[in-house]
Amino acid sequence: MANMSLKKNPMPTQEPLVRAHNFDEVALGYTEEMAIDEALRCLNCKNMPCVTGCPVNIHIPEFISKVKEGDFEGAYEIISKTSSLPAVCGRVCPQETQCEAKCVRGIKGEPVGIGRLERFVADWHNLHSDKAPETAPKNGHKVAVVGSGPSGLTCAGDLAKLGYDVTVFEALHTAGGVLVYGIPEFRLPKSIVKKEVQNLEAMGVKMQTNVVIGKTLTVDELFEMGFEAVFIGSGAGLPSFMGIPGESLKGVYSANEFLTRSNLMKAYLESPNTPIMKGGRVAVVGGGNVAMDAARTALRLGAEKVYIVYRRSMEELPARREEVEHAEEEGIEFRLLTNPKEILGYNNPEDKRDPKNGFVTGMRCVKMELGEPDERGRRRPVEIQGSDFVIDVDTVIMSIGTTPNPLIKSTTEGLEVNSRGGIIVEENGKTTKDGVYAGGDAVTGAATVISAMGAGKLAAASIHEYISNK
Numbered sequence: 001m002a003n004m005s006l007k008k009n010p011m012p013t014q015e016p017l018v019r020a021h022n023f024d025e026v027a028l029g030y031t032e033e034m035a036i037d038e039a040l041r042c043l044n045c046k047n048m049p050c051v052t053g054c055p056v057n058i059h060i061p062e063f064i065s066k067v068k069e070g071d072f073e074g075a076y077e078i079i080s081k082t083s084s085l086p087a088v089c090g091r092v093c094p095q096e097t098q099c100e101a102k103c104v105r106g107i108k109g110e111p112v113g114i115g116r117l118e119r120f121v122a123d124w125h126n127l128h129s130d131k132a133p134e135t136a137p138k139n140g141h142k143v144a145v146v147g148s149g150p151s152g153l154t155c156a157g158d159l160a161k162l163g164y165d166v167t168v169f170e171a172l173h174t175a176g177g178v179l180v181y182g183i184p185e186f187r188l189p190k191s192i193v194k195k196e197v198q199n200l201e202a203m204g205v206k207m208q209t210n211v212v213i214g215k216t217l218t219v220d221e222l223f224e225m226g227f228e229a230v231f232i233g234s235g236a237g238l239p240s241f242m243g244i245p246g247e248s249l250k251g252v253y254s255a256n257e258f259l260t261r262s263n264l265m266k267a268y269l270e271s272p273n274t275p276i277m278k279g280g281r282v283a284v285v286g287g288g289n290v291a292m293d294a295a296r297t298a299l300r301l302g303a304e305k306v307y308i309v310y311r312r313s314m315e316e317l318p319a320r321r322e323e324v325e326h327a328e329e330e331g332i333e334f335r336l337l338t339n340p341k342e343i344l345g346y347n348n349p350e351d352k353r354d355p356k357n358g359f360v361t362g363m364r365c366v367k368m369e370l371g372e373p374d375e376r377g378r379r380r381p382v383e384i385q386g387s388d389f390v391i392d393v394d395t396v397i398m399s400i401g402t403t404p405n406p407l408i409k410s411t412t413e414g415l416e417v418n419s420r421g422g423i424i425v426e427e428n429g430k431t432t433k434d435g436v437y438a439g440g441d442a443v444t445g446a447a448t449v450i451s452a453m454g455a456g457k458l459a460a461a462s463i464h465e466y467i468s469n470k
Contacts, residue, residue: 003040006109016329020299023185035120039067042112045104053102055454056083060114076125084157087192090119093450094320126195133203139163141467144227146213149177150449151440152233154456160203162464167206175207178235181264184297214407229435229463236402236441246343251277251360255294255399262297277395281305283363285340286399292323294397295332306332311339311368311381337368343396362390402446420445429459437463
């Protein structure tokens with residue numbers, strides 16, 4: 001019998017005051033009964049509008065029908081036909097603006113909790129099934145994938161399913177890219193990422209870590225090693241700063257550095273191998289998902305007060321609503337319509353190395369108001385003259401965007417980039433260099449995990465066509 005409730009089954013979570021002091025996953029996941037009840041809200045529309053909103057074209061009504069029947073493994077098999085990272089997508093994909101935004105149930109109520117069901121199915125499979133992924137017969141062709149983030153892993157998985165001998169080259173010591181260094185444990189447990197990587201390895205994908213393409217090896221050298229095509233999914237790891245006074249003070253981080261120290265290097269442990277600022281008062285500049293991650297991580301590291309400083313209003317805040325709500329519940333304060341002008345500090349008399357390299361004591365800001373829309377349709381923030389004030393903080397984390405690292409471009413002849421450093425590609429992911437394809441943040445700049453996966457999927461199909469035609 002269909003469930004005609006206008007609301008989703010709520011996601012069980014840790015209590016805010018409890019989770020704010022640990023790195024355990026915030027969302028606890030559906031039970032089997034909750035998953036079946038939520039699946040019964042799906043109308044199984046014939047034209048399947050939800051699928052058109054999915055960048056990797058998961059057959060959503062089909063897998064949800066299996067959940068209704070209690071055939072959770074069957075549901076997983078349907079999802080895994082088109083998605084290489086279902087447990088990841090179920091946690092970090094912005095379903096509310098993609099598949100769920102197309103759901104008919106959302107017209108007069110809340111859409112079906114597609115993301116929550118995907119997460120449940122993937123978790124159920126990982127807990128109950130020891131079945132090895134199917135491997136395709138090798139076709140005798142080799143492809144190199146640069147970067148083990150979502151675009152690289154998706155491209156590698158799709159090519160492996162077609163029989164290619166795929167090797168993924170990762171610059172860091174752990175495979176997973178932004179999934180391991182950028183997204184905190186409380187949103188995406190690293191054991192989940194490790195399991196997804198192991199599934200790809202079971203399909204025959206080789207992972208080579210500690211290999212910096214452009215330094216350890218060049219793209220041209222990969223071709224010399226026998227690879228017939230190269231996919232570049234190296235992400236956008238070069239942080240941006242505002243260029244305001246005081247950004248060289250001790251206690252100023254990019255969000256990338258701060259999160260990498262915590263997520264990948266485990267700086268939250270009592271005796272970490274890498275240092276990080278803990279405690280005190282923290283300001284995070286920016287309003288995206290990365291800013292929410294940095295702020296909530298700082299809180300869990302022991303900060304007594306954490307501020308989100310954003311120059312527009314809550315309506316323009318680009319982070320997912322769920323992440324904003326979780327941050328507010330945990331006690332993070334939003335200083336909206338506020339823009340930093342200078343990071344204040346003092347010099348430690350005992351530090352003789354650099355008289356300019358002092359310690360953060362505060363951040364001078366100015367109030368803003370929204371003016372006319374900019375070229376993207378968002379109302380442009382305008383300073384209110386004479387509204388300067390100071391926020392007392394010990395740490396400042398800049399989360400105002402990232403750009404692709406220029407290393408690969410600078411060492412690869414014939415590879416063109418745009419003014420923002422993104423690799424120029426055609427619609428099929430082909431770059432200006434023959435045999436080289438690219439996708440994800442290396443092309444677009446910082447974007448979502450699922451959009452990067454979609455680009456990796458598209459490039460895999462294009463590489464297959466390219467090698468087949470050769």
